[in-house]
Amino acid sequence: MKEFKIKVKNRMIFLLIVVIALGVVLGYSLSNRDSLIDNNSHIFVRQVGFICGMLAVLLVKLSRSYTTLRDSRKLERAYIQENDERMKLIIRDTSTVTLTLILACLAMSMVFSSFYSSELAQGFWYSILISIIIMIITYLFFNKKY
Amino acid sequence: MKTEIQELRKEYKISQEELAQAVGVTRQTIISIEKEKYIASLILAYKIATFFNRKIEEVFDFSKVGEDDERI
Numbered sequence: 001m002k003e004f005k006i007k008v009k010n011r012m013i014f015l016l017i018v019v020i021a022l023g024v025v026l027g028y029s030l031s032n033r034d035s036l037i038d039n040n041s042h043i044f045v046r047q048v049g050f051i052c053g054m055l056a057v058l059l060v061k062l063s064r065s066y067t068t069l070r071d072s073r074k075l076e077r078a079y080i081q082e083n084d085e086r087m088k089l090i091i092r093d094t095s096t097v098t099l100t101l102i103l104a105c106l107a108m109s110m111v112f113s114s115f116y117s118s119e120l121a122q123g124f125w126y127s128i129l130i131s132i133i134i135m136i137i138t139y140l141f142f143n144k145k146y
Numbered sequence: 147m148k149t150e151i152q153e154l155r156k157e158y159k160i161s162q163e164e165l166a167q168a169v170g171v172t173r174q175t176i177i178s179i180e181k182e183k184y185i186a187s188l189i190l191a192y193k194i195a196t197f198f199n200r201k202i203e204e205v206f207d208f209s210k211v212g213e214d215d216e217r218i
Contacts, residue, residue: 080166080167080170080171080172081172083170084171084172084175085171085175085186085187085190086171086172086174086175086178086184087172087175089184
């Protein structure tokens with residue numbers, strides 16, 4: 001449990017760093033709005049909205065982690081939730097199926113987009129290629145680990 | 147995989163939540179094992195068997211291993 005507490009603390013520190021970094025980016029974006037807007041004001045608004053959303057989610061996560069650290073019962077529950085083997089299996093299977101579906105969707109998108117735009121098809125092709133390279137590297141890593 | 151967990155729980159008058167807490171898993175995992183939807187790992191099976199002072203093979207039925215349990 002002590003190790004888990006340290007793990008939660010480390011996660012909180014990491015989250016805090018991300019929140020501060022996002023805050024700095026948001027502050028910079030808003031203070032330099034005039035020079036950043038140009039003709040793409042809708043992109044700027046989307047970016048600011050995305051950062052605000054991210055900040056809100058991270059702050060909620062941060063406050064949850066803080067309350068978990070303070071309450072020993074919550075900490076124990078969180079520990080069980082995180083180390084529950086069924087939950088781990090669900091997460092692993094979800095990731096595997098999601099990745100497979102994403103790759104299938106990318107492959108289909110590449111085929112269909114090639115009829116309209118070769119650049120778009122090339123983009124999809126690179127995405128598939130990078131995903132497969134990452135998969136191979138990850139596979140080799142875990143093959144060596146276990 | 148068929149298990150005797152439900153019967154043992156009734157015998158010992160223990161709830162799913164209590165068993166789950168004792169072996170360090172969620173209540174949902176105990177439910178899934180009892181419903182034969184999920185097969186416990188060796189460590190969890192050992193913990194559950196030890197909790198009831200039984201041997202693993204007395205709690206878990208290994209007679210059909212390999213027939214329909216693809217996760218073993």
